[in-house]
Amino acid sequence: MSHPEKGDGISVCCNATSSRRCLKKIAFAATLCVASVTLLAIHHTKTSGIMARIHHGLIMCASNTGTQNIAQAATISSIERPSMVRLSLTSGADGQVDVEPGSSSLATVLDTASHSNTLLMLDLHGTDPKKVARQVSKAHMRDRVIFVPADYKDAAAALKADSKVMVAIHVNSKRDAYNAHRMAGRHPYAAYLSPSASPSLFSLVHRDAEAIITDTPSSQVSTADFLANRPVDIMITHQPYQLTTSLAAPLAHAE
Template identity: 85%
Template sequence: MSVCCSATTSHRCLKKIALAATLCVASVAVLAIHHTKTSGIMARIHHGLILCASNTGAQNIAQAATISSMDRPGMIRFGLTSGADGQVAVEPGSSTLATVLNTASHSNTLLMLDLHGADPKEVASEVSKAHMRDRVIFVPADYKSTAAALKADSKVMVAIPINSERDAYNAHRMAGRHPYAAYLSPSAAPSLFSLVHRDAEAIITDSPSTKISTADFLANRPVDIVITHQPYQLTTSLAVPPSTVTHSE
């Protein structure tokens, strides 16, 4: 009789343990989904303009986090290279991509990565390990590199340069269902910005010349990410709050 009771009790304990484990896994999954929805590139774009500090060293990841605290999402642009030891390194400096990804992950910072001579598959592998696939944009060096970047990871956004309507249609055809960003020159016509906005997940451009007001520039173009060497100056130069900068549908 005591054996039967013991067996029944053990069975109940196992069921409780299994239920607790299931709830823990579900909680982790919910937290991960919430983090993705609030920290990913598309979520940031939804909340306002993203300022990207251009290629000025790994220490600026902390500076980008400061921009985020000022209600403007932070992104850093780095160049990549293949190190002598086979690891992907970040330029300028001697930091490995893995180190920078880890720092960016903890500081809730987005990254734009110029692939240069780095293997897109190796870069994609590092990004995946760091759970940063939705917070990174690849910038290929040329057409061949673009094709390789699109194949490297189906979830990581790829920036494709667009200088004409033909480029816009080719980019859309080349990307297919892969998320991509249209990278336009600030001198491009506002109509080209509007054209690519229909298909691309994001629109990237460099900061405009000082001859034009940044606020006026953005008012006539649907821009999601502005790359600048002077993020703080650009922040203060924007006369309108981020919430009033709208994007055409």
């Protein structure tokens, strides 16, 4: 004799079991998707961040001549040299942070830099470092940006704005070097030295700072000789392509 009631119960049980299996499969697929995105982000950080680029060689930073340099920096990258662009920030009348010269918003520039795989050095010039840091974080550029404050007071504010964004601190003496290291604490920082600083000062800050920044030396000094006596990670120049080419020439000749 058949029992319709039992049959219906078995059907409901099977449907419930199938639903649970489907939900588990969906959850597993979602987990794999999230894991894949996370691994991709980690890989991108390891290969595109400032420290990763420093590991592969000297970073040529195009000095502040406008947002068009972001496109120019991609050309430098094409010859296997890390690239960075230095830009100045200003507070717009509407409260947003803009980039000088020109009137491009920082958000727009960050988006362009993110897609072109370009590093940025940002002169804060009195802008609110917390506001700048929020936009940098939103653009997922925290490991690809360096803040350049005007003085120690601004440096302290920049260090507090974000625990991950590197801050450049001007160092002109041994005392400055010790103060910078003490003020930064565990925060990643770069020592910004004048090209006229002694090789011994460069060596001193090299022990503590994550990066050493300087400007191109005077024309009376060979850049190759200058770099041979000083540990430099980022060099700021008006002519990044020409400087990169000139430094590569002796290597090609040696081969």
